[in-house]
Amino acid sequence: MADKSDFIEALTQVIGGELDQVNTAIPCTILEYNNGRVTVRPDGEKRYPDGDSNAYPILHNQRFVWPKFANGQAGIKGPVTVGDKGLLIVCQQSIDDPDDLRRFDLIDSYVIPGGDYDDSVPGNNDMRLYFGKAFLAFDEAGKLLINAPGGVEETTPLHLLKGKLTVQQLLTYQGGMTGTGGNGSVATINGTMQVTGDVVINGIKISTHKHAGDSGGTTGGPQN
Numbered sequence: 001m002a003d004k005s006d007f008i009e010a011l012t013q014v015i016g017g018e019l020d021q022v023n024t025a026i027p028c029t030i031l032e033y034n035n036g037r038v039t040v041r042p043d044g045e046k047r048y049p050d051g052d053s054n055a056y057p058i059l060h061n062q063r064f065v066w067p068k069f070a071n072g073q074a075g076i077k078g079p080v081t082v083g084d085k086g087l088l089i090v091c092q093q094s095i096d097d098p099d100d101l102r103r104f105d106l107i108d109s110y111v112i113p114g115g116d117y118d119d120s121v122p123g124n125n126d127m128r129l130y131f132g133k134a135f136l137a138f139d140e141a142g143k144l145l146i147n148a149p150g151g152v153e154e155t156t157p158l159h160l161l162k163g164k165l166t167v168q169q170l171l172t173y174q175g176g177m178t179g180t181g182g183n184g185s186v187a188t189i190n191g192t193m194q195v196t197g198d199v200v201i202n203g204i205k206i207s208t209h210k211h212a213g214d215s216g217g218t219t220g221g222p223q224n
Helices: 004-019
Strands: 025-034 037-042 045-047 053-055 059-064 085-090 109-113 127-131 134-138 144-147
Touching (some): 037 085, 059 085
Parallel strands (some): 059 109
Antiparallel strands (some): 025 037, 037 059, 045 053, 127 134
């Protein structure tokens, strides 16, 4: 009769041999990116119960998965460069051929970007989207913070502000300006206003306006 320990050892080897064929999720390094497909090198080595190990193969033409929502109408994308980290997710069954019975094979994988962690980027308490020195963040108080060293370009038919607006640098407009002061409100400007053209107040043009003289007649127009 076989020794019980021999049976356990044999069973362990069988199970271990099967598990050696199972891949789940592996950090990886991106070697090439092209139109939603990547070539990656899984990090580290595959280790076996007997102490042996071997490097993972380089995987070509893997699917690169960007987070998306609303049936593909919304999502997040960014620039992918060689050396970026990702997480290689191995599928339970064949992706391309439903009749193929292979399971947990490295060739049936997709890659999620951002597999590493970098605490050098400031704003750990913010909800932050960043690219270089530019970022858009919501802080814990609910304030929206925008830093855009390259400027901001906005295309919209209407921009409605329901709060106060403070401009600390030069304000330039090109399409005219209209406004309503509201009850008791006035436009106050501290400083000198230079106008090229005319100023019309209640239908009266300042540049050509004349006053009646004290002794009859009218005064001349404004002088420079």
